[in-house]
Amino acid sequence: MSNAVKDASLIVEHQFLKKYDTDSSRPVEIGAVYYRRSNPPEYDWERDYAVAREDGHTMFRHWFTWNAVHIAPDTFDWAPYDRHLELAAKNGIKTIIAEHVYEAPDWLYHKYPHARLELANGSTHSSAMGHSNALGHTRMCLDNEEVLAEAQKFLTGLARHYRDNPGLYGYDIWNECSLYNAKSLCYCPATRRSFRAWLREKYDDDLNKLRNAWRRYSITNWDEIEMPRYIQPYPDTIDMVNFQNDTAIKWMKMRQDTIRKADKRNFIVAHGNAKTFCDIPACGDDYRAGEFCDIYGYTFWYGNACHTMLGSDMIRIAAAGKEFWRAEAIGNSDWMDRGGYTEPILKQEEMADPENIRLDAMYSLAAGSRGFINPRWRALQDGSLFDGYGWYNLDGSRSARSQEIKKLSLWANDPKVLPLWKAQPLRGEIGLLLLEDAEIFCYSFYDSTSYYSLAYQGAYEAFLDAGIQADPIRLNHIDDYRILYLPFPVSLSDAAVEKLSLWTERGGALIAEGCLGYFSAHGHAYEHQPSRGLDTLIGAKQDTVSFGPDMWHGLEFASARGLCGGGIYRQTYLPTTGKVTAWYKDGKAAVVENRYGKGKVLTIGSMAGYGYKLAGKIEYLRFFASVLPFAGTRPLVRSDYNSGLISRVWANREECFLWCVNPRAYAQDAALELNDRLLEASSAEAFRGGEAQLDGRYLSFHVPSKDAVVYRLK
Numbered sequence: 001m002s003n004a005v006k007d008a009s010l011i012v013e014h015q016f017l018k019k020y021d022t023d024s025s026r027p028v029e030i031g032a033v034y035y036r037r038s039n040p041p042e043y044d045w046e047r048d049y050a051v052a053r054e055d056g057h058t059m060f061r062h063w064f065t066w067n068a069v070h071i072a073p074d075t076f077d078w079a080p081y082d083r084h085l086e087l088a089a090k091n092g093i094k095t096i097i098a099e100h101v102y103e104a105p106d107w108l109y110h111k112y113p114h115a116r117l118e119l120a121n122g123s124t125h126s127s128a129m130g131h132s133n134a135l136g137h138t139r140m141c142l143d144n145e146e147v148l149a150e151a152q153k154f155l156t157g158l159a160r161h162y163r164d165n166p167g168l169y170g171y172d173i174w175n176e177c178s179l180y181n182a183k184s185l186c187y188c189p190a191t192r193r194s195f196r197a198w199l200r201e202k203y204d205d206d207l208n209k210l211r212n213a214w215r216r217y218s219i220t221n222w223d224e225i226e227m228p229r230y231i232q233p234y235p236d237t238i239d240m241v242n243f244q245n246d247t248a249i250k251w252m253k254m255r256q257d258t259i260r261k262a263d264k265r266n267f268i269v270a271h272g273n274a275k276t277f278c279d280i281p282a283c284g285d286d287y288r289a290g291e292f293c294d295i296y297g298y299t300f301w302y303g304n305a306c307h308t309m310l311g312s313d314m315i316r317i318a319a320a321g322k323e324f325w326r327a328e329a330i331g332n333s334d335w336m337d338r339g340g341y342t343e344p345i346l347k348q349e350e351m352a353d354p355e356n357i358r359l360d361a362m363y364s365l366a367a368g369s370r371g372f373i374n375p376r377w378r379a380l381q382d383g384s385l386f387d388g389y390g391w392y393n394l395d396g397s398r399s400a401r402s403q404e405i406k407k408l409s410l411w412a413n414d415p416k417v418l419p420l421w422k423a424q425p426l427r428g429e430i431g432l433l434l435l436e437d438a439e440i441f442c443y444s445f446y447d448s449t450s451y452y453s454l455a456y457q458g459a460y461e462a463f464l465d466a467g468i469q470a471d472p473i474r475l476n477h478i479d480d481y482r483i484l485y486l487p488f489p490v491s492l493s494d495a496a497v498e499k500l501s502l503w504t505e506r507g508g509a510l511i512a513e514g515c516l517g518y519f520s521a522h523g524h525a526y527e528h529q530p531s532r533g534l535d536t537l538i539g540a541k542q543d544t545v546s547f548g549p550d551m552w553h554g555l556e557f558a559s560a561r562g563l564c565g566g567g568i569y570r571q572t573y574l575p576t577t578g579k580v581t582a583w584y585k586d587g588k589a590a591v592v593e594n595r596y597g598k599g600k601v602l603t604i605g606s607m608a609g610y611g612y613k614l615a616g617k618i619e620y621l622r623f624f625a626s627v628l629p630f631a632g633t634r635p636l637v638r639s640d641y642n643s644g645l646i647s648r649v650w651a652n653r654e655e656c657f658l659w660c661v662n663p664r665a666y667a668q669d670a671a672l673e674l675n676d677r678l679l680e681a682s683s684a685e686a687f688r689g690g691e692a693q694l695d696g697r698y699l700s701f702h703v704p705s706k707d708a709v710v711y712r713l714k
Helices: 015-021 042-054 079-091 106-111 145-162 189-202 207-214 235-262 276-282 286-292 308-318 354-366 400-412 415-421 436-446 450-465 475-480 494-505 534-538 608-615 618-625
Strands: 029-036 059-065 094-100 168-175 267-272 295-299 323-328 371-374 430-433 470-473 483-486 509-512 540-546 556-559 570-575 579-584 589-596 599-604 646-651 656-662 668-674 684-688 693-695 698-703 707-713
Touching (some): 029 042, 029 079, 029 400, 059 079, 145 168, 168 235, 189 235, 235 267, 235 436, 267 286, 276 308, 276 436, 308 323, 308 354, 308 470, 354 400, 354 646, 354 656, 354 707, 371 400, 415 684, 430 450, 436 450, 450 470, 450 608, 450 618, 483 494, 494 509, 494 534, 494 589, 534 540, 534 599, 540 589, 608 618, 656 698
Parallel strands (some): 168 267, 267 295, 323 371, 483 509, 509 599
Antiparallel strands (some): 570 589, 579 589, 589 599, 646 656, 684 707, 693 698
């Protein structure tokens, strides 16, 4: 066990760490997407590779789009890509081949018109230009056998052509692991047939079961079943969302299997969007996608609309012990959707500042990422995303941004820093539970996941601001945690109710927001609340409830633990075995505490995470910080809420490290308190930053603005 970490259960074993026993030369990958045919121009390639090598870049990813390679039914054009693999081998830069089977060839689009993507409104996807690569953009549905066969031909040819190339490192089998927009899912005849087959399996080939579940009693055979084209809070919509998710994962597995059959040696990688808390209806499930690759990663940009650490922590858990990368960072501002008729989007200018790029990198690395990769090495020269995101200038010359990245690579891959990368973040103090059923219910009810998403983001950010590490987890992870927090838990399956109740009974501390399990996994509201024994779990029955989100902006409740905000729904309670510990302004019971078996339950009658996300009041943090004392513990590391400092403890069985990230635009003199029940150290050795003083359980040091310090605790 680490000589500083006193509780071995906090140390997480990561399968990828063994690679440092054989290849420790470059433990952190620094790189970017370089080639998206036809940018950058060929006459600059050799120079750019040399610059990348000199600046400490270790990896390039190139877009091998189906439509740019498979230029005729039996003709593949590998020539420009061959040149890149040749330059990669020459310069010692690893190549990731990013296949894009969603960018179908034009000839295929015209040969099989019945296989074009059909939208919910009955229209088909039109051939256009793609904004991310300035190539033809056509969408075809893999549920059609003709399209699937050609896609497998392309993937097989790709792997056979490059599997023995010395410049190859691996294949990225799904860019951002999402279909981006639930409104663009396919409804073509082949997909509708696939949906019926999926339903037959789910309902045990019993049409009567489906009729009763869907309340469509006049269906006489399976062929009469249609995919719902309107989003409503009913079982058919919920089944459709789950089917689309299963289908997306099926095609991801197809890509993995096809490439692996042709190339058994090189890595299979992928990267998601780190938005599982809002992207389930668009088939964006990082936890499932992470199962099908050797290395996982994530894109994180303005559209995530949450703290960078949430994306990093989500992918760390989704990677399940595998190496993970920040696969697409934000290396510069962009010009997309910035017409003169809109207000300036100042956030989109932030990443033109090298200091913000450095801070972004520190967030990613502190959460455990082993790669910091940009979506552009140098910017595109065509389309709506021209001159956006690149670390290097449009002509490939160095910039202040690229110089900052060079400094990052020199530090991260310094042999003196190598011991740091043999450790990983400790398990978080709290498991922040992602509930797919609740997210899908939110989508089916409101045609949006916003309420669920904002409640989840707000809870994470409240714990982060309170100095508590909350790990974004799924139900299958809960046995690794002693404290669970459930944002917006309004829809639960019977299996989830049983699992959570048993976990609590065995000694867990459960904190749940309002309307716990109000609806079944099929969107049915139970007549008695809380339902299915949850009243016994929380020690209270419902008194009143209001589902009018428009009524509860600015909702607050008060207790000895402090003031806290809520929103979306408002539920009040009549205690049975529980005790009321917080009240709304009208005196109604807002929070109930209860003992359940060996465990404890704290039930909040509204969505406290949503209240924090919208209001961001520092006085709310006292309530979130009180969760740990409620469960009988203290944070690993404590700092003043006002400092904004974010601390992470890393360890392996031998060593322990402390990260501290300062997001402020000014330097800070920090004084952190270590939890002496869990951590014990007598000295602190600087791996990044200046010297630190350790006096008992108090660690003092200076941390520059928008930067991080790292210390080895002994």
